[in-house]
Amino acid sequence: MTQTSSRRVRITFSILAAAAALATTTAGAAPSADQSRAASARALSHVQAYAGRTLHGAGQTWAVRNMVIDADGREHVRLDRRYRGLRVIGGDVVVHGSRSGAFLDATLTLRRALTLGTKPGRSAADALRTALATHSGALRQAPELVVHARGDRPVLAWDVVLDSEGEDGTPSALHVIVDAASAQVIESWDDIQTAPAAGTGNSLFLGSVPLTTESSGSSYVLKDTTRGGQNTVDMNNRGFGTGKALSDSDNVWGNGTTSDRATVAVDAQYGVAMTWDYFQNVHGRNGIADNGVGAQSRVHYKRNYANAFWSDSCFCMTFGDGNSSIYPLVSLDVAGHEMSHGVTSRTAGLVYSGESGGLNEATSDIFGTMVEFYAANAKDTPDYLMGEKLFKNGTGFIRSMIQPSSDGASADCWYSGLSSLDVHYSSGVANHFFYLLAEGTTAGQPSRTCSASNTRVANGTGTLAGIGHGKAEKIWYRALTVYMTSSTNYAAARSATLSAAADLYGAGSAEVNAVAAAWSAVNVN
Structure with missing residues (x-):
């Protein structure tokens, strides 16, 4: 995160991710073990029966990660994909089914069927040398051979995890993804978010x-x-x-x-x-992992x-x-921000790189801000600024959802080079979207719409009416837990939130139209 004042201080609030156990949530009564097993079985059947939609193919196996069962009985089961025994990064699928068990649709990132071989051209040792040549750290575990499917074409790759520590003492668990044919780095991300x-x-x-x-x-x-x-x-x-x-x-x-x-x-x-309390009372979530266990x-x-x-x-x-x-980092919105990373890791699992990383960071900003609104503490008036209580000069803040670019680095608008930004700055587009959806172009605030030009700073003059943060937060939560996948980008986030709004408020509703308008206002069309 980044503050804005005469002197910029970069603070990168974090999450160290690990594999999440199966958690089942529901907007209605909690499903029984038999209901959960039945929903899982239906999803596993659908993913194979509708291979044209899910891109299922030979050599693929599936594991249920979690599910959401709506009050009306609709089922949304999240599955992780393996190909010939290899983990597929970006291969996760959410299978949507009706109350009667019929297949409705699937949400996924994978763009092409998996047909590649599984014999690497370069060894794990080659991959480690490449990783250590570009990043510092100590090898956490043996490099893992995986399928990397976050790009246009799935490729065989090595996932090399390096442990280290940042200059400020923050621990790092860096995934360096190395092409198994060329030994070139494809991408990297830190599990410390x-x-x-x-x-x-x-x-x-x-x-x-x-x-x-x-x-x-x-x-x-x-x-x-x-x-x-x-x-x-x-x-x-x-x-x-x-x-x-x-x-x-x-x-x-x-x-x-x-x-x-x-x-x-x-x-x-x-x-x-x-x-x-926020996640339980507003979204019906029983703790960060939805399993009743406190942190x-x-x-x-x-x-x-x-x-x-x-x-x-x-x-x-x-x-x-x-x-x-900087005061001790215990402000209310910071606590909400950080713990929301735990919610993301156990639901969509948005990879902390590129546009999905920006959406991950924005999700924590959104829910951290909503925790502040939920608490409604008179000593910390709810606002759309992150970390504004932390600065001893009394004027700083880390990020603004009203005008993200006011920190000098974040983007107000989507543009073609957005994915090259640090995820703390590319998050600005989703933050700006959420503010416009909730509050609109409010009088007295500097929030502006974006023009059609390829710029990251808002300079439009359009006007929007907000639907209120109460509806906006429910739309974002449902999109995260039901429709987003690990590699969701901004275009897919638009689709996810439109689907979520239609589920909650009806197809063609004012809320659906408002979601579409707010995304268009930040150049996501």
């Missing part, structure tokens, strides 16, 4: 807030059993270890300043609780660490204490 007893907390940013803690003997600990057991630990300014549980004798935590180490723990615990928050991570990140490997949020210009 840079966002309870009745107690009282005196927070750094939000004043006095309620906390649900747990009694432990004669004291209390920051553990919330009503939200899956989520808890907060103090890392004691180290970048390793498990941290120390925070305890308090009177269940009143922090003093509102950084002189008390519990203060930022209050913000972290409260922010994670608000994120849990851990780690505060006081390293020294002068002006960042925060979500890690799937530990299922935890980590917050740094900031530096001379």
